[in-house]
Amino acid sequence: MVEDRASNAGNSILILDQTRLPQVAVQVRLNTVDDVAHAIRSMQVRGAPLIGVTAAYGVALGLKHDASDSQLAQVVDMLAATRPTAVNLHWALARMQRVLQKFPQGCNALALGTRREVAWHEARAIAAEDVATNVAIGEHGLRILTMHKPKDAVLQIMTHCNAGRLATVAHGTALAPVYAAHAAGIPVHVWVSETRPRNQGLLTAWELAEAGVPHTLIADNAAGLLIMQGKVDLLIVGADRIAANGDTANKIGTYLKALAAQAHGVPFYVAAPLSTIDFSCPTGYAICIEERAAAELGAGDVPVVNPAFDITPAHLITGILSENGVVSVEELAQWKS
Numbered sequence: 001m002v003e004d005r006a007s008n009a010g011n012s013i014l015i016l017d018q019t020r021l022p023q024v025a026v027q028v029r030l031n032t033v034d035d036v037a038h039a040i041r042s043m044q045v046r047g048a049p050l051i052g053v054t055a056a057y058g059v060a061l062g063l064k065h066d067a068s069d070s071q072l073a074q075v076v077d078m079l080a081a082t083r084p085t086a087v088n089l090h091w092a093l094a095r096m097q098r099v100l101q102k103f104p105q106g107c108n109a110l111a112l113g114t115r116r117e118v119a120w121h122e123a124r125a126i127a128a129e130d131v132a133t134n135v136a137i138g139e140h141g142l143r144i145l146t147m148h149k150p151k152d153a154v155l156q157i158m159t160h161c162n163a164g165r166l167a168t169v170a171h172g173t174a175l176a177p178v179y180a181a182h183a184a185g186i187p188v189h190v191w192v193s194e195t196r197p198r199n200q201g202l203l204t205a206w207e208l209a210e211a212g213v214p215h216t217l218i219a220d221n222a223a224g225l226l227i228m229q230g231k232v233d234l235l236i237v238g239a240d241r242i243a244a245n246g247d248t249a250n251k252i253g254t255y256l257k258a259l260a261a262q263a264h265g266v267p268f269y270v271a272a273p274l275s276t277i278d279f280s281c282p283t284g285y286a287i288c289i290e291e292r293a294a295a296e297l298g299a300g301d302v303p304v305v306n307p308a309f310d311i312t313p314a315h316l317i318t319g320i321l322s323e324n325g326v327v328s329v330e331e332l333a334q335w336k337s
């Protein structure tokens with residue numbers, strides 16, 4: 001994401017349209033909060049951390065001409081309604097609202113200008129923190145990967161969906177340790193699950209290819225066989241929301257991989273920033289699962305159910321990796337601030 005920075009308060013942001021990738025890399029300019037809401041809803045931008053950052057910029061754009069409390073509330077409500085599961089969206093909106101409400105709304109140019117500048121400043125801070133967070137996730141994750149590296153063999157990693165740099169401002173979450181291992185000269189190979197129906201696995205394959213990381217695309221249903229055949233040393237996935245007990249919402253299909261991993265004694269890690277942990281949500285059952293349009297399955301008039309995420313129960317998760325380090329699900333509470 002690039003910001004068109006004319007002054008302390010910006011005018012627009014540029015995003016890479018992920019609905020066009022990997023075929024073509026097309027940038028789209030977002031000028032208004034409506035543009036941002038559309039980009040999130042249509043998955044031009046996707047991935048929990050990137051959705052959060054984009055929504056923060058959406059708030060800034062929404063206050064361009066009116067920075068009153070009522071406009072702020074309207075903008076936040078509109079953005080919050082775009083996608084329900086990724087908690088980073090709601091976390092970023094709450095943070096923007098909290099910070100902006102410290103500044104008087106006023107009705108003069110000075111008050112408008114101040115709130116606008118504060119909004120842009122905070123959105124930039126959220127974006128910059130995402131980069132630093134993912135670097136830290138990469139460093140902590142590198143220790144995990146090193147620990148599981150078989151002697152004299154390539155480390156075989158499996159991932160699902162896209163939790164790489166495209167889903168964040170930079171580096172990614174689940175892929176950050178992979179990039180760190182590759183940079184450290186540790187031989188790795190990534191099994192990339194296609195991730196129907198939106199094929200985010202193709203985005204993962206695209207960015208791994210760009211980074212020169214060896215990888216192989218598989219159909220989602222091939223994962224169980226590869227795990228059973230001993231071709232996977234560990235799995236690492238991102239998350240859209242982690243409940244207080246460690247139950248994790250992530251892209252549909254994650255749960256089946258975790259079941260197969262447990263059945264064959266293969267470690268299953270979740271990598272996510274602390275902003276993905278929702279301590280107000282006691283278990284995965286309380287997480288709202290987004291239901292997306294039937295058209296995404298391309299099945300014509302056939303009745304369709306299309307949940308975008310599933311819940312991996314905490315007991316299937318070996319460890320949760322964040323910018324703070326790695327903990328077991330039982331230890332997750334120590335990260336509650």
Ligand SMILES: CSC[C@@H](O)[C@@H](O)C(=O)COP(=O)(O)O
Pocket residue numbers: 046047048049086160161162163164167168172173174200237238239240250251252308
């Ligand atoms: C670092 S992104 C982690 C998750 O957000 C990712 O795995 C995922 O499920 C993305 O879903 P998407 O529907 O593509 O936004």
